[in-house]
Amino acid sequence: MNEKVKGFLKPLAESLLAVFIGFFLGAIILLAFGYSPFEAYYWLLRGSLGSASGVASTLSYATPIMLTALTFAISARTGIFNIGAEGSVYFGAIAAIIFTNVYGNVLFGLLMGMLVGAMWGLPAAFLKVFRGVHEVISTIMLNWIAWYAVLYLVTGPYANPSDPNKTILVPESARLPLLGGSNLSVGFILAIVASIIVYYILWHTELGFGMRASGMNPKGAEYGGIDPKKAIIWSFVIGGFASGLAGAVEVMGRPPTYAISQGMANINGYGFDGIGVALVGRNHPLGIILAAMFFGMLRAGTTMMQIGAGVPLEIIYVIQGIIVVAVAIPGLIDIFRNLRRVRA
Amino acid sequence: MEEVPLIQMKNIVKVYSDGTKALKGVDFSVKKGEIHGLLGENGAGKTTLMKILSGMIKPTEGKIYINGEEVHFKSPADALEKGIGIVHQHFTLVEVFNALENIILGMEGHSLFSKIDVVKATEKLQKLMDELNFQVPLDIPVEKLPVGVQQRIEILKMLFRDVDILILDEPTAVLTPIEVKELFRVLNLLKSQGKTIIFISHKLKEVIEITDRVTVLRKGELIGTIDTKNATPQVLAKMMVGREVVLRVEKPPKEPGAPILKVENLWVKGDRGEDAVKGLSFEVHAGEIFGIAGVEGNGQTELIDAITGLRTVERGKIILNGKDITDRPPRELYDLGLAHIPEDRINMGLIVDMSVAENSILGLQWREKFKGPLNSIRWNAVREHAKKLVEQFDVVVPGINAPAKSLSGGNQQKLIVAREVSKEPVLIVASQPTRGVDVASTEYIRNYLVKLRNENKAVLLVSADLDEVTQLSDRMAVMYEGEFMGIVKPEEVTEEEIGMMMGGIRRE
Amino acid sequence: MSLGSSIVPILVTSLMAMVPIVLTSVGAVVSERAGIVNIGYEGIIMISAFFGAILAEVSGSWFIGLLGGAFVGALLGMLHGFITVYLKGDHIIPGIGINLLAMGLVPFGIVAYWGTAGQHQVPDTVRVPNWNTTYGNISPMILVTLVITFVTYWVLFKTPLGLRIRAMGENPEAADAIGLNVEKYRFWAAVYGAALAGLAGAYISIDWVGAVTKNVAAGRGFIALANMVFSGWNPLMALVGGFLFGFFDTLAIWVQSSQVVPWQFVQMLPYVMTIIIVAGIIGKVRPPKWDGRPYKRE
Amino acid sequence: ISDKGETTSTPQYKGKIAIVYDVGGRGDLSFNDMAYLGASKAAKDFNLELVEVQSAKETDYLQNLETLAQRGEYEIIIAVGFMMTDAVKQVAAKYPDQKFAIIDGFDPEMPDNVMMILFKENEGSALVGALAGMVAANDDKDKVGIVLGMEIPVLYKFEAGYRFGVSWGVDYYNQKMGTNKKVDVIYQYTGTFTDAAKGKAAAQAQLQQGAWVIYQVAGGTGVGVFDAVAEALKAQGKDMGPPFAIGVDSAQDWIKPGIIIASMMKRVDVGVYTAVKAAVEGTFKGGVVELGLKEGGVGISTIEDVKEMFNSLPEDTKKQKLQELGFDSEDQLFAKLEETRKQVPDWVWQAIDELKQKIINGEIQVPAPMDKDGIEKIRNANDWTEMMG
């Protein structure tokens, strides 16, 4: 038990330290360009947590990146760097739109989004397993292919005849209910549930046992009667489910759009943000829930940060980037401890 | 007047970052121009001591003097500077480079940015090889060369650097007797040229044959240094192991039962596409230990991999309990009653980052008693299982939730044995089951294998430790270049005969 | 005008488009030959394009701009090298961080430094002088790229330094054992790779397009990685591959006017090709054995 | 600035207005900057405090608008860009007392506290098309080009207007000169609004195929178009067209003097100013306000327009830009622009005026296709009269 707690606390502390470093260096950059970091951070917090609608938008932002982070995390646990969440988001979103227009039902839409998202995970999985193509290379390429393929569907066959600036809409009957009159949909709850399911799969099922074993030691896993190839394929598929869901939720439960807008501006970038979330959440579903809410907070707070402190919103990406670089430093905590010792 | 030793290491302590105390205050000295043996069991600290002397790692405590002058090695470069070179136990060759490139690496002989003068380097090397009458092909990637040749390259690499002190870490472990002879010729030649050589080995006879003096280590401590001319195998063995009696296993006679494992004309390819197993046929019966001896690298690994479902078979058949199991995956084999104690416990037998409990079901995770609804694992049952194994086999663990990497090597091995036995197998394939394991655990594991045999299980044992094979086996084979040089009863052959088989001479 | 007679301008454009991809790929080859994987080249290109333009404008010299871009790339390479080589950290994660950082820093920097959003046009006076032909501009950087490629190839495969670098990626233990400083070689190889990516970034902003936009790398850092794999970690093949990428990208634009296939599918072509090539060829090429693995002596 | 966002109203202002930019953002030298121009002018004229909010992503719109509306302290909230249509609709319904204006956005069910300001880009594009067509015909060339961003239906209006104008211009020329010339339009959707390299490659391809004037409708990608034309000129040892580029949205002529002959101005500033004025003076009314040539909402840039645009830049930026362009003073810059325009015969400019008048008085209707079929029809039409029908 004690080891379990320790195994949890250290990564948590390291992530917190990375967050601190991000804010600290962010403050220096703000100062360098003549902005007040205190004001910026005050308004950031106030905007994201200072009101009910702020919290709702924090959680809205957290929803898709929580799901795409799961995609990255489950493959990372299987020893794979799957950065193809982005493509599955696109396909999940367009599938949800197409199929809810065939049959306007919430469950059907979510299901088809997840299914198509998962299918888009397969090419990279097969390339990895059967052709030995490194997944970082293949998923980068596949993301571009997904981008153009879905863009074609969005501008062509599924463009909205009455409003050419977006696709056909998800019918009202297939929209996710909103929570308590806010703009936050039950999609957030779905994301939490998905995180718990991923946790359950990884640590409480035979499948997850096999995936984790393959991730830590493929030779040992094979010896243990596990097929690492199957584990890899499953990790892509489950990851695709999560990202496909992210896409579906964005179009079925993110007012006001309920469609993909031209240029796919309302569904892109979540895959990459998710990687950052997963890394800060230490590839643990529970850590990811926290990290996603933290990243959501950053995004939700930027409006007030601009209004209140006049700070350009891109600084938030700068801070996010610094946090991820800091997370990459192994034994961050130990380094800091040693520094303290040296100074003392 | 006392002569100043060429090398003096004083009170060397080494604690590895994981807390392992590999050396506990060792003194060691070598005279100029001698061949000095370094003897000790697995894990005694021989390699650690030599890595310190060659600058690979730094001692936690202690001082090193060369020619009476204190030195501080920060890296192998510093040691090479002082004329100390080492041939590592595990070769350090760049596999895709050829011999020439491997040998001149770091000694290319001119500015970093000018073209490598291959002709000149070849000439220089050829001269060196001719002097010693010690030839290697220079233009073939070393991964395509046999280990014996690779070792020559390692030695040439050091001589090319004009080292005065040459350290050889278990150089004979992978050599055939003929290659050993050739090596000894060269070592004597080098000695006559005034070089100093440190020779590490487990093999008493070799040490007695080639060295002038011997130092013995045991569990990180210096036992003593003696002149070889005063040494006998018995004396050295006692120093090494710490007790007079060498391990003995009680093995009551037993009639073998029905054949459990049948291997028919089996061909298996190695990692480099070569034929590693060439048409083997044999049977292992219930209530029998069938041992396979031989120098490592003669196809044992590939044979075991094929039998345990980890490598595809080129040709031939494997039959377990009457069922054809050729090319079936491990999972199916385990369900049919196979247990496998693999030779590499860190990279195969355990997932060292997983907990003891998780490791206790590796290969059993799908069994009924651990499975709950929805593909779930019943962790309570797993923990009980792990506790039982740990108790029964006396595995020392910090806790069953601790990662397997926090166990000592011997205890890791015991955990594997315990788990494999818990599969309730009909056939146990045990590969190097006591390598790197302390005496007590070795005894335990060997006796357990006999116990299994007595319980009428079939045991296939592969070991590089000849004593282990001869003591445990009811029948044994000696493997050489993918073939059996003969299948014999251990009590019916002499050690010389086995030695000849290991060197590739077939017994009729 | 038929496609046939367009071949010269297509080639010229392809050569210009090839430069950033080849530079980055060649740098990545060296880095990975020494065992250091870096997927942050996209971010490095962006950040260097930005600072390269600033440095060129401040100094009034395109030369300083190019050097500055390479220097900023090198600094980022040092960050990556420090984390991966000295702290023995994971090779993929810092790259992801650098990419994220660039996505924020560059748009932020454009607004904060030039007061325009999303884009800044570099004045002609500090742009790299080009040879203006009727078929399009030809930059001296094409020649520089060729020289860098051939010299890198030569150093990598013919000289002691190259032998050592390759040893670091294949078996750092072997190199360590004979007294070579593994960390030093790996670190500087990582820096070299990042510096070339930095040069590529500066080339984009102060030479080829003469502008810094918030998406100035536009995926070229990733393409360069794919091209590196395609090349089998060989600078000369990286040159060929980089040219092919430039060629197909340009061709896509020319072909597109015909509108036979939806343009989205034409744009997809280079990526589909990469996957096909990489999947087909990967059996033959193999990455350096220790690629992406931290080396610890104890 | 510490209480910039506090709800206590600042005494020296009579009120506040807020403007939400789309993802392109302030400083795009284009659409958003024009909006700022109008808003800041209105703020000055009516003594209002101006609050600006930038959007990083499309998902920010709703939150940005709602955050502002919640505060209930703005005379009017202006949303810049059609992408915000849905968000405005939702927030306006929730805050019926708050006045909104949206630029370029239209929805038939928009609540009536929203003023929807639309522009007839097709009309403006027709003018620059006519310019391109006549310049090409006059120089005995047979092709002009247009480089666009991502293929989204809003851009069809630009393409159609341009095609229409080219055809009208060539027709005008033929009638004037008694010739029978034809000028084709090469067009290219680059698929991006941000990759300047793609824009450059596309423009180069068009120039190589003989395009004599290129109209860019591609945001950041368009930067590459200007560069490609500049290079082509340099290759001929010229620093002034033809070939020319044509700018879009704002009076971009000054960005590359000598190369950009004119710009299709979309007077977002006029739209924003109109909305603020209505809100302040109490004449605000929801619904569509469509601004075409007649209303001065679109047009072809004049030197005066360029001056105004340039002068709206912050003083520092202005100085820096002049220096970057290699001019000692503003006058030098504008002289150069004048000279650029002189490369085209006067009758061309007069003809453009003529077209403008005909469009204004309804004699000529420029097509405005909204979908793929519509634009295909225009592309396949033989001449401008066929396009109209």
Ligand SMILES: Nc1ncnc2c1ncn2[C@@H]1O[C@H](COP(=O)(O)OP(=O)(O)OP(=O)(O)O)[C@@H](O)[C@H]1O
């Ligand atoms: N890198 C390391 N980290 C931690 N412990 C180590 C490391 N290397 C060796 N050890 C431990 O130090 C002890 C001495 O190991 P060493 O390799 O020196 O033994 P050896 O005498 O060479 O044994 P062998 O005959 O098996 O080669 C062993 O307990 C070993 O497990």
Ligand SMILES: Nc1ncnc2c1ncn2[C@@H]1O[C@H](COP(=O)(O)OP(=O)(O)OP(=O)(O)O)[C@@H](O)[C@H]1O
């Ligand atoms: N990384 C670690 N974390 C926690 N405990 C460890 C770790 N490494 C070793 N230990 C503990 O330290 C003790 C000594 O380990 P060590 O590997 O030196 O054993 P050993 O003497 O070599 O035994 P053996 O002969 O079985 O290999 C063991 O009981 C082990 O549980």
Ligand SMILES: [Mg+2]
């Ligand atoms: Mg050893």
Ligand SMILES: [Mg+2]
């Ligand atoms: Mg041990």
